[in-house]
Amino acid sequence: MSAVVRRWLPNQHGAWAMLAVPFLAGVLIGGPAWIDLPLFAAWLAAYIAAFHAQQWLRLRRLSRNPRAAGRHVRPGLVFGAVTAVLGVPLAVAEPWLLLAAAAMAPFLAVNAWHARTNRERDLLNGIAAVVPACGMLLVTLRLGGGTLADGLAPATACLLYFAGTVPYVKTMIRERDSLAHRRGSVAYHALALIAATLLSPWLAVPFALYLARAAVLPGHRLTPPVVGAVELGCSLVLLGFLVGLYGG
Template structure:
């Protein structure tokens, strides 16, 4: 086995093959920074946030398969890293613990669906979306400023719609019901975005157009991902301006 092959195998063993999850991790965090500003606890917060995702992914895999020993190396790696990075955040900004009950409930939803082997269920996806979007007010609390609802709403509207849109492009391709649900949701999101601001409404209109026009077209998952990268940049700008 070559060194490069061994390295790729190690990466596959310790890094989840969930490329879309990174946008859900980073976009709300960056939106929070742009809106609330940077305070030094935001640095370990990012590490704890990423470490917590990696830890939760492998814990949920262990629950799903019932094979905890298989995922022990990943759990034993990411658990202490997450705790070590979370401690300075909690010590210096104990107000972040107000978010703990919400995360506990949402993670319990993820665990239940993992146990039932239904992690692709819509409700499970939405629970993950809310977890990610809550990072916007968490960053605000870390920066010791009052959280604003508008940036949180912009990010939440986007990721909720993305769940539906991506399903119409990949797993539910050809489903008329999902396509109608996606378009209907994006119409409602556009109406909500008009209450947030002009740029948020423009971005929401663009997201509606992609939800309306792209399903049914022969696009690969990679191409869909590239579309969402562009959408994420627009949403980040909209969130930054929505305060």
């Protein structure tokens, strides 16, 4: 069973918080709606389908073993079908969701291009994945009765945080010995702290925490599970602040 799970579910563990926290923030700020549950299922299915499609693109071009790419076909088709089955009724109930999906398409294309060229670790690719995930806050907030104006500040705060996780995680794992990456990450988090404070002085609290972890933790050789646990905690802190500040 565990082997099946490993083959079918993405191994990008940090992505789950990015997928869930903005979505849940929009639900809690705008108010829950019945459509949130099938939309969340469709959202996760779409992510998994896109992951397998990107891996198929990458391995089809790079691997000499045709089975390497082929093992992503069935999961991609299954989760793509799940997305369609869930997505059609959602689009019928709320046709504007099609516009939201279209707005995400260019970012998906950027991810697909990076996968095909085996450049998935590029900074731009990470940012391109973050933007639509944070945009889901606007979607779920509107479904709950909120407006675009209501969601701009919390969605921007989400974007500031999750965009910062891209360079930060590099300093903890793949670029742990790069002083240039550490300096770049700290500089970004310092600017993010300023920007978040302009959104709300209360947001200085979590973003000061994020700056401190970007400055202090790199170099301590933490294992990936520990890095992931720290980021999960940081994500939940952000969620709490956003709901407290912008929730009804």
